[in-house]
Amino acid sequence: MSKGNLRDVIVNRLKSKGLRVTPQRFAVYANLCSRRDHPTVEQILKDLNQDFPISSQATVYTSLQALRKVGLVKEVLLEEGVSRYDANVEPHHHFHCRQCGSIKDVPWDTFDSFNLERLPYLAESYEVTIRGLCDRCTGNN
Amino acid sequence: MSKGNLRDVIVNRLKSKGLRVTPQRFAVYANLCSRRDHPTVEQILKDLNQDFPISSQATVYTSLQALRKVGLVKEVLLEEGVSRYDANVEPHHHFHCRQCGSIKDVPWDTFDSFNLERLPYLAESYEVTIRGLCDRCTGNN
DNA sequence: CTACTATCTCAGAATAATTCTAATCTCAGA
């Protein structure tokens, strides 16, 4: 359970998906794994380059695209104009607070299973987006 | 049941929401009501100005924002980078085909048994996004 | 019907998110 372990887990995940492990790609994915807040590219970049420059903007974009393509990260579209990213690729839903804008993961089993067979389409995945006020903002309004 | 009727319905909807009825705003909303395909701003604009110029781009944006603010249209976010718009403001879900990109409305009652009380948040609305292959693309793949 | 004014529209500029370019560099297999 040394510090090196988390590093190795991330390296192995990248390798097992056939991705070359570069410092930039590692940093982007490690950063995303350490967060729960569904950051935008801008937020990831700011975080990475806080102390000294680690990655360019273009690389964060291409890294995220590579990670997305192999299924290590998911894109989250909840607001106009910005993509957010999520290293939690297990099935789950999202709650979006209309006041503070925060995004919370909602457990998959919050909803009972759906009747996707009734659709005239081949459904491969689905997710629920819930909007409202988060625990902090309830009462402030 | 004359042609004027549909026109009047739209005019009355705009008025009842306190919106001034301008030719541009009318055209944007009428166009959106006549479609089922959740168009982007670009598509609406192209449609409106097909024969002769009706509206500028900026006006389509501001019209849609005005219509959205009063609840006559909904914004649909399913793909990165573009907002789509929907004049169907009754509760419903969306299906998004990963092959042809088409978007279909899915009846509200396709899903049941939601336990929103179990969330530690104040849920005000929700919707399901389903992804997969539409009827046309099933088999083509 | 006319005048008024708050609101709307417009072209073009500005901003913001993302992608492209093409030169340079580097990971990882042999």
Add this chain to the structure above:
DNA sequence: TCTGAGATTAGAATTATTCTGAGATAGTAG
């Protein structure tokens, strides 16, 4: 090590959206 496919980069380009400020107009009150 050597090597080459693939990655990184700064900056330019592209695309979606918003802003600006001046001129037009819907709808109301007289």
